């Protein structure tokens with residue numbers, strides 16, 4: 001029996017051929033007959049659909065707001081002229097035509113603020129103050145009645161500015177409510193617990209449409225004579241309460257995933273209930289549910305399109321109104337819908353990418 | 369015993385209505401005394417020491433910690449928690465904070481210490497447990513033994529009079545147990561009162577002033593380590609010792 005001596009093995013590069021394109025194709029798309037089959041079927045579908053769609057939407061499309069050309073191209077090419085023709089109506093709704101620079105500036109400001117709020121170095125207390133200022137400026141610009149701006153009632157607000165306003169405000173207001181409700185459902189005090197549970201269950205039990213109906217038609221019936229609350233505000237409250245219930249459940253899921261030991265350790269260090277929530281529980285719980293929170297935000301954003309049933313003309317409502325009012329362009333409504341679908345998609349996709357970035361940041365700080 | 373720092377007087381506790389987990393507990397711990405609590409699983413050891421910093425409430429009897437009688441009163445609980453540090457079996461470090469932030473959290477937020485000072489003190493504690501070079505890592509980047517030493521340093525940052533340990537080495541791989549026990553032995557030499565639930569009999573022999581043996585919610589026996597290991601007083605303690613010492 002001889003002692004084997006240690007033979008060092010020099011490092012070798014990894015085999016490369018598996019990374020070449022043909023090898024990759026073979027492995028991922030044609031690995032066995034099932035994979036190959038589905039690759040062929042899906043490939044054929046794409047080959048059939050994509051060229052047709054590109055042909056319709058780009059090559060044969062009519063871009064100018066030229067009704068004759070559009071009619072001639074019907075069935076062959078898309079009529080993007082309808083968007084060119086109705087652009088300002090779709091984007092700004094019934095807002096007075098000559099004053100539309102106001103919603104433009106207000107919305108640009110709000111969007112800039114939203115983007116700024118997404119960057120980490122700006123997460124400082126003054127950001128909240130800035131938000132209040134930006135919202136105030138937004139309202140002054142939109143409503144007017146001061147600084148030489150003419151008054152524009154809220155029922156004339158519409159289009160993209162209204163969509164963004166509704167989504168932003170209901171998210172901003174729903175989030176703190178949701179935090180409180182989520183914590184409340186785990187409270188030691190039965191009254192608080194029951195109240196929060198009731199709230200969540202009641203709201204979850206009805207569709208958003210009926211909440212909006214109640215907010216805009218039923219609520220005024222119970223108000224004392226002569227006292228009216230603007231429909232925009234009532235709808236905002238309705239949407240906020242609705243969003244908060246769902247968000248609260250998402251957050252509660254995160255809270256439940258925090259081990260009891262974390263809370264006990266914090267308690268033995270002398271931290272108070274609120275300090276424990278703020279410093280230990282919420283940072284971990286929220287980080288855990290970032291994808292679901294953003295998912296809720298995306299839902300809220302898209303749900304704003306329901307407000308048209310209570311005669312507020314958000315982006316979707318404004319499109320309907322713009323095109324239904326004009327019999328000439330009505331046949332090209334589909335193209336209008338595709339256009340606003342693209343706008344919704346851009347917003348939702350940005351949110352989803354941002355959520356992925358946040359997740360990465362969170363995991364980084366976990367050291368995993 | 370004159371002026372004990374911890375004093376249980378006929379303490380009883382139930383979980384729910386019919387699970388009597390602590391039964392007529394009488395226990396005095398003197399200032400600077402080091403007690404090891406042992407006993408079979410489920411005998412109520414954790415519950416006993418968790419009463420000392422009010423992670424659990426007792427329902428009958430009196431429990432006095434450093435002159436304060438334990439009661440359902442936020443002020444009492446706060447006062448007691450400032451005096452009592454605790455180390456858990458599962459470390460319970462905060463994974464979203466760095467090691468240094470774990471240590472400075474309570475001094476900054478509870479004791480309102482300036483951040484700079486808190487960090488300096490924290491670094492001293494980390495040096496004490498020989499882990500200062502890891503200050504800026506996150507807990508999950510450390511080994512189990514290192515994490516437990518951080519947890520000990522974190523508890524020490526409040527300069528407690530009493531340290532509670534609940535099976536601090538049970539979740540560790542064998543090669544890491546020693547590094548944690550060494551830190552605890554060093555601590556034991558520095559006059560702090562220690563109540564330690566552990567089955568590390570080597571540790572008990574080396575530092576404990578007395579060993580408390582529990583079974584079925586009762587304190588069965590309390591003696592000094594020498595007597596406990598050589599001439600256990602009861603059948604139950606003999607059985608228990610036979611099991612854990614493996615003869």
Ligand SMILES: Nc1ncnc2c1ncn2[C@@H]1O[C@H](COP(=O)(O)OP(=O)(O)OP(=O)(O)O)[C@@H](O)[C@H]1O
Nearest residue numbers: 383384387389407408409410411412413414415416
């Ligand atoms: N919150 C609780 N509710 C109900 N029963 C509990 C609770 N916590 C502990 N118990 C029970 O009380 C008994 C004593 O628990 P304790 O944790 O004090 O035992 P222990 O001596 O520390 O055991 P171990 O060595 O396993 O840690 C066990 O039977 C346990 O199942």
Ligand SMILES: [Mg+2]
Nearest residue numbers: 413414415534
């Ligand atoms: Mg235990």
